[in-house]
Amino acid sequence: xxxxxxxxxxxxxxxxxxxxxxxxxxxxxxxxxxxxxxxxxxxxxxxxxxxxxxxxxxxxxxxxxxxxxxxxxxxxxxxxxxxxxxxxxxxxxxxxxxxxxxxxxxxxxxxxxxxxxxxxxxxxxxxxxxxxxxxxxxxxxxxxxxxxxxxxxxxxxxxxxxxxxxxxxxxxxxxxxxxxxxxxxxxxxxxxxxxxxxxxxxxxxxxxxxxxxxxxxxxxxxxxxxxxxxxxxxxxxxxxxxxxxxxxxxxxxxxxxxxxxxxxxxxxxxxxxxxxxxxxxxxxxxxxxxxxxxxxxxxxxxxxxxxxxxxxxxxxxxxxxxxxxxxxxxxxxxxxxxxxxxxxxxxxxxxxxxxxxxxxxxxxxxxxxxxxxxxxxxxxxxxxxxxxxxxxxxxxxxxxxxxxxxxxxxxxxxxxxxxxxxxxxxxxxxxxxxxxxxxxxxxxxxxxxxxxxxxxxxxxxxxxxxxxxxxxxxxxxxxxxxxxxxxxxxxxxxxxxxxxxxxxxxxxxxxxxxxxxxxxxxxxxxxxxxxxxxxxxxxxxxxxxxxxxxxxxxxxxxxxxxxxxxxxxxxxxxxxxxxxxxxxxxxxxxxxxxxxxxxxxxxxxxxxxxxxxxxxxxxxxxxxxxxxxxxxxxxxxxxxxxxxxxxxxxxxxxxxx
Amino acid sequence: xxxxxxxxxxxxxxxxxxxxxxxxxxxxxxxxxxxxxxxxxxxxxxxxxxxxxxxxxxxxxxxxxxxxxxxxxxxxxxxxxxxxxxxxxxxxxxxxxxxxxxxxxxxxxxxxxxxxxxxxxxxxxxxxxxxxxxxxxxxxxxxxxxxxxxxxxxxxxxxxxxxxxxxxxxxxxxxxxxxxxxxxxxxxxxxxxxxxxxxxxxxxxxxxxxxxxxxxxxxxxxxxxxxxxxxxxxxxxxxxxxxxxxxxxxxxxxxxxxxxxxxxxxxxxxxxxxxxxxxxxxxxxxxxxxx
Numbered sequence: 001x002x003x004x005x006x007x008x009x010x011x012x013x014x015x016x017x018x019x020x021x022x023x024x025x026x027x028x029x030x031x032x033x034x035x036x037x038x039x040x041x042x043x044x045x046x047x048x049x050x051x052x053x054x055x056x057x058x059x060x061x062x063x064x065x066x067x068x069x070x071x072x073x074x075x076x077x078x079x080x081x082x083x084x085x086x087x088x089x090x091x092x093x094x095x096x097x098x099x100x101x102x103x104x105x106x107x108x109x110x111x112x113x114x115x116x117x118x119x120x121x122x123x124x125x126x127x128x129x130x131x132x133x134x135x136x137x138x139x140x141x142x143x144x145x146x147x148x149x150x151x152x153x154x155x156x157x158x159x160x161x162x163x164x165x166x167x168x169x170x171x172x173x174x175x176x177x178x179x180x181x182x183x184x185x186x187x188x189x190x191x192x193x194x195x196x197x198x199x200x201x202x203x204x205x206x207x208x209x210x211x212x213x214x215x216x217x218x219x220x221x222x223x224x225x226x227x228x229x230x231x232x233x234x235x236x237x238x239x240x241x242x243x244x245x246x247x248x249x250x251x252x253x254x255x256x257x258x259x260x261x262x263x264x265x266x267x268x269x270x271x272x273x274x275x276x277x278x279x280x281x282x283x284x285x286x287x288x289x290x291x292x293x294x295x296x297x298x299x300x301x302x303x304x305x306x307x308x309x310x311x312x313x314x315x316x317x318x319x320x321x322x323x324x325x326x327x328x329x330x331x332x333x334x335x336x337x338x339x340x341x342x343x344x345x346x347x348x349x350x351x352x353x354x355x356x357x358x359x360x361x362x363x364x365x366x367x368x369x370x371x372x373x374x375x376x377x378x379x380x381x382x383x384x385x386x387x388x389x390x391x392x393x394x395x396x397x398x399x400x401x402x403x404x405x406x407x408x409x410x411x412x413x414x415x416x417x418x419x420x421x422x423x424x425x426x427x428x429x430x431x432x433x434x435x436x437x438x439x440x441x442x443x444x445x446x447x448x449x450x451x452x453x454x455x456x457x458x459x460x461x462x463x464x465x466x467x468x469x470x471x472x473x474x475x476x477x478x479x480x481x482x483x484x485x486x487x488x489x490x491x492x493x494x495x496x497x498x499x500x501x502x503x504x505x506x507x508x509x510x511x512x513x514x515x516x517x518x519x520x521x522x523x524x525x526x527x528x529x530x531x532x533x534x535x536x537x538x539x540x541x542x543x544x545x546x547x548x549x550x551x552x553x554x555x556x557x558x559x560x561x562x563x564x565x566x567x568x569x570x571x572x573x574x575x576x577x578x579x580x581x582x583x584x585x586x587x588x589x590x591x592x593x594x595x596x597x598x599x600x601x602x603x604x605x606x607x608x609x610x611x612x613x614x615x616x617x618x619x620x621x622x623x624x625x626x627x628x629x630x631x632x633x634x635x636x637x638x639x640x641x642x643x644x645x646x647x648x649x650x651x652x653x654x655x656x657x
Numbered sequence: 658x659x660x661x662x663x664x665x666x667x668x669x670x671x672x673x674x675x676x677x678x679x680x681x682x683x684x685x686x687x688x689x690x691x692x693x694x695x696x697x698x699x700x701x702x703x704x705x706x707x708x709x710x711x712x713x714x715x716x717x718x719x720x721x722x723x724x725x726x727x728x729x730x731x732x733x734x735x736x737x738x739x740x741x742x743x744x745x746x747x748x749x750x751x752x753x754x755x756x757x758x759x760x761x762x763x764x765x766x767x768x769x770x771x772x773x774x775x776x777x778x779x780x781x782x783x784x785x786x787x788x789x790x791x792x793x794x795x796x797x798x799x800x801x802x803x804x805x806x807x808x809x810x811x812x813x814x815x816x817x818x819x820x821x822x823x824x825x826x827x828x829x830x831x832x833x834x835x836x837x838x839x840x841x842x843x844x845x846x847x848x849x850x851x852x853x854x855x856x857x858x859x860x861x862x863x864x865x866x867x868x869x870x871x872x873x874x875x876x877x878x879x880x881x882x883x884x885x886x887x888x889x890x891x892x893x894x895x896x897x898x899x900x901x902x903x904x905x906x907x908x909x910x911x912x913x914x915x916x917x918x919x920x921x922x923x924x925x926x927x928x929x930x931x932x933x934x935x936x937x938x939x940x941x942x943x944x945x946x947x948x
Contacts, residue, residue: 036827037839147832148890151689265837 013185013210015051015088017252022048025228025255031077034262034270042077044255050164055085056174057167061116061140061158065090065181068112068193072096072105072128073120075234075260078144078160080247082118083238087191090181091116094193094205095239097592098124099585101630104203106131108195112205112436113137118160121145125157187211192248193436194241196388205436206241206388215429216391217249219412223396224358230256230278231355235267240593241388242362246280249391271352279359283366284594286381289351290370291498295526311339312376319344319376324400344377353379360384360396363593365469365488367496368404375402383407385469389445389452390414391430395467406466416467422457423473475598477508483570485513487598490562490571497554498523499547502583502590504601506609507571514612515576516605517551518583524550539580539637548642551578555644563647572646575612577619579605580637586626611641684721687914688929694722696755697866697898698743703752705738705922712738713749714922720866725892726900727909730919731942736902737779739919740868743900744776745769757865771799775864777855779871779902785844789835789854790826792843796861797822829860832894833887849880853887860891867891869901873908881905885912910934918942 011017021030026045033040042050063069069086071093073079083093094112096105098120105127109117115137119125125143132138143149144160167174191210195203220226234247247258256278261270297308318332328336348354359374359381366383374381384396385407395416397408410416414428427450434442446452457476458469470476470486477485487505494503494517501520507513519542528535528544535541559572583589589601602609604623611619620638627633684693698720705713713735720726728736741747742754745766754761756772764772775796783792800822803815811819830836833853838846843854852872859867872888873881885908891897903909909916910930918926918933920942926933933939 036824036831037836038827147894150893262836263834269837269840 011214012187013087013182013189014084014191014213014248014252015182015185017214018044018048018051018084021252021255028228028255029257030251030255031080031258031260032274033077033260034266034273037262039259039273041257047077047081051081051085051088052178053164053167053171054081054160055088055167055178056171057163057165058085058089058091058116059174059177059181060166060170061142061163063089063091063116067091067116068094068114069116069118070094070096070109070112070114071118071238072100072124073098073118073144073238074264075236075238075243075247076120076144077258077260079118079120079238080234080258082142082160083192083248087185088178088182090184092190092193094195095244096195097237097239099237099592100127101586102127102130106134107202108205109135109138111203112193115139117141119143122148125149125152185210187214188433190433192244194239194244194388204438204441207433207436208241208391209433212391212430212432213245213249214253215413216393217245217253219429220245220393220396221250221254223398223412224278226250226254226256226278226358228255230254230357231274231276232256232258232278232280233267233271233274233276233352234258234260235264235271236280236282237592241392242280242386245392246278268352272350273352275349275352275355277355277357279353279356281359281361282363282593283361283370284364286361286366286370286374287495290373291520291523293347293351294498295523298526298530308343311343312373314339315344315376315378316372319378320372320402323375323378323380324402340378348377348379353377356380358382362386362407364595365492366404367492369496371404384411385467387452387454389432390426390428391432393430394424394426394428394454397466401464401466403466406461406464406468408467409465410467416460417451418459419453421473422459422470422476424454424456424458424467424469425451426454427451475508479507479513479570480509480511481570484568485571486568487513487571489568490515490558490573491596493558493561494554499527499550500554502596504583504596504598505571505573506602506612510613512574513571514609515555515573516601516608517555517576517578519547519551519578521582538582539635542578542580543637543639545640548578548640551576552642552644559644559646563649569647569649572649573644574646575641575643577608577612577639577641579608580621580639581623581625581635584625586628587624608639617641684723687724691723691914693724693914696720697722697757699755700739700743701753701755703739703742703749703754705735705742705747706750712922713742713919715752716919716922716924717752718917718924718927720898720900721915723892723896723898724914725888725912726898727913727916728900728902728919729904729906729909729916733921734919735922736919737870740776740870740900740902743769743866744774744868767799770862773863773865774868775859775862775866776868777852777859777870777872779874781848781851781855783843783851783855783858786842788840788842789846789857790830790839792854793826793829793857793861794822796829796858797826799862825863826861829857832890833857833860849876849883852876852880852884856884856887856891860895860897863895864897867897867899869899869903871902871904873903873905881908888912 021044027043029041030044030047031042069091071079071082086093096108117128119128119141128141140156142158142160142163146159188209188211191208191213193205193207195205232246236243251258259274261267297305314335318328318336321328356379359379362384382397382402385394386392393411394414395408396411414426417425419425431450431452455473456469457471457473458467460467471488475487479485485507490505491503494500499520500517502518504516505513521538524541524547528541533546555573555576562572563569585592589597607621608619618638618640622634622636625633625635684695686692696719701717703713703716728739730736742749745764748763801818803818807813807815830839835853843851872884892899913930916930916933917924918939925938925942926936
């Protein structure tokens with residue numbers, strides 16, 4: 001590739017890539033954002049001008065080299081520009097999760113000692129103002145959307161447009177300084193600092209260098225043959241490493257266009273309008289979409305419904321084969337083509353997947369059934385396995401070698417080693433520099449030779465060289481009888497059912513497995529409506545006997561499926577209950593990326609776990625909940641506990657059950 | 658992006674209804690430091706009769722440039738009738754309306770609308786089968802002048818007009834955060850959102866006086882908070898004068914700069930919320946008195 005040599009020829013920072021793009025792709029679109037109902041776009045040349053002007057404005061405000069600049073808000077071009085402008089001015093951008101509550105923000109802002117904060121709107125500004133008294137290094141805040149900000153004290157608060165205008169005005173005076181800072185950016189200087197969502201403990205600031213980001217972007221772009229013509233939709237949190245790699249690393253390396261949705265609520269419409277060619281989504285997004293499709297098909301007319309199910313059945317058999325280029329009969333192909341015309345094509349168009357050439361999912365294991373559904377439609381959905389500490393990529397699936405149960409082969413430049421304990425270790429050019437101000441954790445994660453512990457247990461398949469991840473290394477346990485306990489494996493099977501949003505399986509060190517279930521309000525609510533079941537609240541619906549019946553049948557089906565896997569047949573669920581509230585990141589039960597925090601849940605609902613094991617039929621409980629605005633309240637409920645049928649495990653097959 | 662300095666939605670410099678010389682007329686400064694201008698509309702000795710029933714009896718008050726003016730009172734006090742007089746639905750039996758310094762002759766509602774008065778209704782009056790966007794576009798009707806033929810062919814003037822008006826409508830949609838339902842038929846929306854669409858339609862007319870008839874009726878607490886926020890933002894960002902009727906006392910006291918209290922068709926109080934709250938007549942009207 002031509003790019004390879006350029007890496008050595010001075011493309012050693014994101015601003016350097018920007019400069020190249022502004023010259024090579026001057027008139028091609030770099031950013032689009034839907035606003036006022038229209039897609040507004042900026043070319044690479046315009047982008048460079050915008051970013052430079054803002055970088056000059058930042059220097060004008062007093063940004064010094066090495067300063068940390070926090071960036072908070074939803075995906076908008078202005079905020080991406082802010083990050084690159086910060087780099088240009090020699091500072092380090094620190095994107096924060098926009099839905100973080102003030103306390104969480106307080107920790108991060110204190111830890112990185114941010115002197116400047118760039119906030120999207122009034123909501124984010126308010127949060128920072130709330131914690132401002134405790135932030136000693138904080139000096140100036142810049143906001144993008146001026147709405148509602150008229151009456152604020154503007155001594156340390158600046159409008160983004162004004163900062164930019166001042167930068168333009170002071171161009172002649174400051175451009176020399178900006179040039180000096182930009183050309184001084186080295187390959188090993190910090191590119192970005194990202195805080196990990198922290199499944200356990202306080203978030204850690206992962207320092208990634210220009211080398212990490214650019215090498216990773218280069219290797220992964222070559223792996224998937226990305227071109228300057230790709231279209232991506234930037235909708236995942238800006239504080240997440242994946243978004244940084246896709247929307248900045250790869251976008252600047254290849255020079256493709258990043259599209260920003262109008263608002264979080266219009267994401268689906270915007271996705272459809274843009275029809276990205278390169279798409280990334282966590283399993284949850286695919287799950288939600290599948291749930292919605294299934295609900296809408298239930299409401300469709302009988303003919304359409306029959307047609308849908310018939311062709312979907314066919315697609316599940318031949319779709320993945322066609323995608324992988326394996327032999328398929330002529331008639332089968334013809335039927336698939338007819339299905340493409342009648343069902344798959346329109347469906348993909350509605351979902352915004354018509355042009356997806358490369359699609360990835362990661363972050364959590366995806367249910368095989370969900371994965372197969374999208375592959376069956378002819379969408380090249382693949383899995384990758386990654387971490388913030390690796391600048392995302394550890395392993396990924398090459399085209400034509402896609403399977404739901406593996407996470408692929410090591411990405412280019414990555415070495416993998418499996419430890420005695422089964423834990424996966426890796427080493428690559430993308431490996432992070434350090435945890436900011438936390439030498440102890442750095443040493444605990446990365447050894448002297450650069451090997452990093454993933455915290456996940458897995459093994460490499462002999463035949464294919466693909467990595468298979470079983471579970472979090474610390475979650476994989478043993479049951480009382482010594483059988484393997486892999487909760488996530490069972491949870492993922494449960495979560496495939498549209499009615500089940502979340503599941504938490506217990507059983508480590510115990511004689512049998514039990515589970516908490518969260519219903520999916522959309523799916524179950526729709527079902528209740530069609531069956532004339534009245535309910536006033538989430539809690540009432542979750543406790544309805546008919547809902548429990550439905551969930552019980554799902555659990556039993558999962559048990560039957562789990563029983564087929566010899567290693568894991570001990571993980572069948574003997575008893576379960578349906579929780580009276582949705583597990584929520586605001587209550588600390590999920591991480592911000594919506595991963596279950598198993599230990600916290602077990603601790604918080606200790607009474608319920610006890611009830612699952614002591615044989616009681618129902619349990620009264622009180623739970624503290626945190627509302628979106630930070631207030632707290634309590635909810636009370638009496639939950640029914642159900643016994644689920646389990647498949648007896650060989651060799652002692654009992655006739656009567 | 659919303660232009661922070663522009664006072665009208667389309668970004669025109671002058672406020673449409675600005676009274677030429679506010680200082681002469683003597684405005685006042687609100688508790689939160691906003692400068693309120695001169696009189697925008699004045700009602701002088703208004704009486705409204707339906708046959709033998711006297712709905713409104715000899716009421717006078719004024720609405721000033723840039724303020725949020727509330728009309729409150731128990732059921733049947735004549736609040737909605739008052740609003741209907743301002744918007745031209747009813748013609749007062751006696752009394753005079755002065756608007757922007759001139760006496761307003763009896764008018765049809767559409768003529769009043771052209772003068773820059775827009776309203777929302779107590780019972781939502783939207784076109785249920787039309788999309789949110791189309792409904793809000795109807796708010797621009799008074800600003801469209803192209804002929805039928807031109808509009809039917811979507812050619813020339815009609816096309817330019819529609820594009821210009823759509824831009825203003827999109828700014829309103831952005832302002833009220835209803836982008837995600839832009840293309841949804843109104844009939845499919847929940848009540849709280851319909852109320853917001855109605856506000857959008859009224860705002861799209863770029864009114865100098867916005868009349869809101871019970872904007873929070875039937876809403877839950879969260880919807881009320883949202884709506885209050887929007888009303889304050891409209892007043893703050895566009896400088897729109899707002900006159901509203903509301904039952905929720907908490908909302909009225911928090912939102913409004915001055916309050917008119919009516920009871921049995923008479924005015925029993927007028928002034929800032931704090932003053933009205935301690936007015937004995939008002940307390941009696943709301944809590945009842947022993948006879």
